Amino acid sequence: xxxxxxxxxxxxxxxxxxxxxxxxxxxxxxxxxxxxxxxxxxxxxxxxxxxxxxxxxxxxxxxxxxxxxxxxxxxxxxxxxxxxxxxxxxxxxxxxxxxxxxxxxxxxxxxxxxxxxxxxxxxxxxxxxxxxxxxxxxxxxxxxxxxxxxxxxxxxxxxxxxxxxxxxxxxxxxxxxxxxxxxxxxxxxxxxxxxxxxxxxxxxxxxxxxxxxxxxxxxxxxxxxxxxxxxxxxxxxxxxxxxxxxxxxxxxxxxxxxxxxxxxxxxxxxxxxxxxxxxxxxxxxxxxxxxxxxxxxxxxxxxxxxxxxxxxxxxxxxxxxxxxxxxxxxxxxxxxxxxxxxxxxxxxxxxxxxxxxxxxxxxxxxxxxxxxxxxxxxxxxxxxxxxxxxxxxxxxxxxxxxxxxxxxxxxxxxxxxxxx
Numbered sequence: 001x002x003x004x005x006x007x008x009x010x011x012x013x014x015x016x017x018x019x020x021x022x023x024x025x026x027x028x029x030x031x032x033x034x035x036x037x038x039x040x041x042x043x044x045x046x047x048x049x050x051x052x053x054x055x056x057x058x059x060x061x062x063x064x065x066x067x068x069x070x071x072x073x074x075x076x077x078x079x080x081x082x083x084x085x086x087x088x089x090x091x092x093x094x095x096x097x098x099x100x101x102x103x104x105x106x107x108x109x110x111x112x113x114x115x116x117x118x119x120x121x122x123x124x125x126x127x128x129x130x131x132x133x134x135x136x137x138x139x140x141x142x143x144x145x146x147x148x149x150x151x152x153x154x155x156x157x158x159x160x161x162x163x164x165x166x167x168x169x170x171x172x173x174x175x176x177x178x179x180x181x182x183x184x185x186x187x188x189x190x191x192x193x194x195x196x197x198x199x200x201x202x203x204x205x206x207x208x209x210x211x212x213x214x215x216x217x218x219x220x221x222x223x224x225x226x227x228x229x230x231x232x233x234x235x236x237x238x239x240x241x242x243x244x245x246x247x248x249x250x251x252x253x254x255x256x257x258x259x260x261x262x263x264x265x266x267x268x269x270x271x272x273x274x275x276x277x278x279x280x281x282x283x284x285x286x287x288x289x290x291x292x293x294x295x296x297x298x299x300x301x302x303x304x305x306x307x308x309x310x311x312x313x314x315x316x317x318x319x320x321x322x323x324x325x326x327x328x329x330x331x332x333x334x335x336x337x338x339x340x341x342x343x344x345x346x347x348x349x350x351x352x353x354x355x356x357x358x359x360x361x362x363x364x365x366x367x368x369x370x371x372x373x374x375x376x377x378x379x380x381x382x383x384x385x386x387x388x389x390x391x392x393x394x395x396x397x398x399x400x401x402x403x404x405x406x407x408x409x410x411x412x413x414x415x416x417x418x419x420x
Contacts, residue, residue, distance in 0.1 A: 015124075015125060016180075016184075017180045017181050017183070017184035018077075018081070018120075018121055018124045018125065018181060019121075019125070019141055019144065020180035020181075021081065021085075021121075021177045021178070021179075021180050021181040022117070022121045022141070022145065022177075023144055023145065023148045024148075024173060024176050024177035024180075025085070025117055025173075025174065025177045026145050026148040026149055027148055027151075027173055028088070028092075028170050028173035028174045028176075028177065029114065030148075030149050031166065031169065031170040031173065032092060032110065032170050033057075035166050035167070035170070036053060036054075036095070036103060036107065037050050037053070037054060039095075039100065040053065040100050040103070043100055045100055045101075049100070049101070052104055053100075053103050053104045053107050054107075054225065055348065056104040056105070056107040056108040056111065057107045057108070057110060057111040057114070058111060058221075058344055058347055058348035059108060059111060059348065060107065060108040060109060060110065060111020060112045060113075060114070060115070061111040061112070061114055061115045061118075061340075061344045061347075061348075062111075062115075062341060062344045062345065062348065063108075063111070063112055063115075064111060064112040064113070064114065064115025064116055064119075065115050065119070065337050065338075065340055065341035065344060066337075066341075067112065067115075068080070068084075068112070068115055068116040068119055068337075069119060069334065069337045071116070072116070072119065072120060072123075077120050077123075077124055078181055078182070078184075080116060080120055081117065081120050081178075081181050082178055082181070082182060083116075084113040084114075084116040084117050084120070085113075085117075085174050085175065085177050085178045086174075086175070086178075087109065087110075087112075087113045088110050088113040088114070088117075088174045089171045089172075089174035089175045090171075091106045091109050091110050091113070092110075092167050092168075092170040092171040092174060093167060093168065093171045094106045095167045096167045096168075115340065115344070118336075118340050119336050119337050119340060121141075122320070122336040122339075122340070123335075123336040123337075125141055140257065140260065142256050142260070142314070142316075142317055143253060143256045143257055146249060146252060146253045146256065147253065149249060150246065150249050150250065150253070198338075199338055199341075199342075201327070202323060202327065202335070202338055202339075205326045205327055206322055206323045206326040206327060207384060208268060208269045208272060208319065208322055208381060208384055209268075209319040209320070209322045209323035209326070209339065210342060211319075211377060211380055211381070212272050212315050212316065212318060212319030212322070212377075213316060213319050213320075213339045213340075213342035213343045213346070214342050214343070214345065214346045215276070215312070215315060215346065215373065215374075215377045216312065216313060216315050216316040216319070216343055216346065217342065217343040217344060217345060217346020217347040217348075217350060218346035218347075218349070218350040218353070218373055219279075219312040219313070219346075219350065219370065219373065219374075220312070220313060220343075220346075220347055220350070221346060221347035221348065221349070221350030221351045221354075222350040222351055222353070222354035222366065222369060222370065223245070223248050223305075223308070223309065223312070223313075223370075224245065224248075225351040226351050226354045226355060226358070226366055227244050227245050227248065227305065227366070229241075230244070230358070230363055230366045231244045231301075233358075233362075233363035234290070234363050234364075236298065236301075240298050240301075240302075243302055244301060244302065244305050247302045247303070247305045247306040247309065248305050248306065248308065248309030248313070249309060249313075250306055250309070251305070251306030251307055251308065251309035251310035251311075251313075252309040252310055252312075252313035252314055254306075254310055255310035255311070255314050256313075256314045256317065259271060259275070259314040259315070259317060259318055260314070260317050260318075260321075262318075263317060263318045263321040263322070264321065267385075268318050268319070268321060268322035268325075269322070269381050269384055269385050270385065271315075271318050272315050272318055272319070272377075272381050273378055273381040273382055273385065275311040275312065275314070275315055275318075276311065276312075276315075276374045276375075276377045276378035276381065277374075277378050278307065278310075278311040279307075279308050279311040279312050279370065279371075279374040280371055280374045280375050280378065282304045282307045282308045282311065283308070283367045283368075283370050283371035283374070284371065285300075285304055286300075286301065286304050286305075286367050287364065287367055289301065289304070290364065308370065311374075312374070316343065319339070320339055323335055323339060353369060354366055354369045354370075357369040
C-alpha cells in the first residue's frame with residue numbers, strides 16, 4: 001500500500017539524484033579514458049601495451065555485465081552505486097603508485113565498476129519511466145551525458161598538461177558522484193519478482209534491439225579509438241584529427257533528442273534503418289571528397305563525420321526503447337545488463353576489425369568498415385520490417401502495475417520462468 005500512495009515527486013527526486021551522479025561519473029570516466037593512454041604515450045610505452053590496457057576496460061565491462069546484476073539485486077541500487085563509486089575512486093589512486101606496465105589490472109577493475117554504474121543508472125531510469133516517455137527520458141539522459149563527455153574532454157586536455165595530480169582529481173570526482181545519490185530521500189527502485197532475461201529471449205522478441213546495440217558498439221568503438229589515428233594518417237594535423245572525434249560526439253548530441261522523441265512515436269526499426277542508411281551515404285560522400293580532393297576538405301571531413309556520429313551513436317537509445325516496449329519494464333535490470341553486454345562486445349572488437357581494414361586497405365579502410373557495417377545492419381533491418389514480429393503479449397508494457405525493477409537470480413536461474 002505504501003508503494004501505491006508514494007508521492008509522484010519521489011520518482012522525480014530519485015531520477016534527479018541518479019542522473020546527477022551519472023553526469024559526475026561521466027566527467028571522472030572521461031578523465032581516466034583520456035589521461036591513461038596520454039601518460040603511457042608520453043612515457044613511450046609500446047603501442048601494443050597501450051592497446052592492451054585500453055582493451056582491459058572493455059573486458060572488465062563485459063565481465064561486469066554478468067557479475068553485478070545479482071549484486072545490485074541483493075543490496076539495492078543506492079548502496080551498489082556507492083560501492084562502485086568507491087571502487088573506482090580507489091583504483092584511480094592506484095595508477096600513480098604503480099608502473100604503467102600494470103595499469104591493465106586497474107583498468108580491468110574499473111571496467112567492472114563502470115558496468116555496475118551503467119546497469120544501475122540505466123535500469124533505474126528505464127524502470128521509473130512510463131512506456132510513452134522512456135525514449136524521450138532516456139534521450140535526455142544521453143544528451144546530458146554527452147555534454148558532460150565533450151566538456152570534460154576539452155577540460156581534461158588542459159588540466160592534464162597543467163596538473164601532476166590528475167589521477168587524484170579523477171578519484172575525487174568519482175567520490176563526488178556519491179553525494180547526490182546518497183543524499184536523496186527518495187527510494188531507489190524496488191525489486192519485484194526475480195526474473196532472468198536471456199539473450200535468446202531478447203533475440204526472439206526484439207532482434208532489432210540486439211542488432212542495434214551491437215551496431216552502436218561496433219561503430220562507437222571504432223569511431224572513438226581509431227578516428228583520431230585516421231585523421232593523422234590522411235595528413236591532418238593533430239588539432240584537426242582531434243576535431244574529427246569531437247565532431248562525431250557533437251553530431252550524436254544534436255540528433256540524440258529528436259531520435260529519442262521519435263522512438264516513442266514511430267516504429268523503432270524504421271528509425272534505425274533511416275539512420276544506418278544516412279551513415280552509408282556519408283561514408284560514400286567522404287570517399288568522393290577524398291578522391292576529388294575538394295577545396296576545404298577538412299571542413300567536409302568534420303561535417304560528414306559529425307553526420308556519421310549523428311546517424312550511429314543515438315541508435316542505442318532507440319534500441320533500448322524498442323527492447324523495453326517489447327519485453328516490458330518489469331525486466332529492466334536484466335534487460336539493461338544484456339543490452340549493455342551487447343554494446344560492450346561491439347565496443348571491444350570494433351576497433352580491432354576497423355584497424356584490420358586499415359591495415360589491408362590503407363587509412364580509408366576505416367570508411368570501408370563503417371560503410372559495410374552500416375549497409376549490412378540496414379539490410380537486416382529492412383528484412384525485419386517485412387516480417388510480422390512475434391506477439392509480445394507475455395512480455396509487453398502493462399500500464400496498471402507500479403514500476404518495479406527485478407533482477408537476475410543470484411544463481412542464474414529464474415524464480416518465475418518466462419512465459420513461452
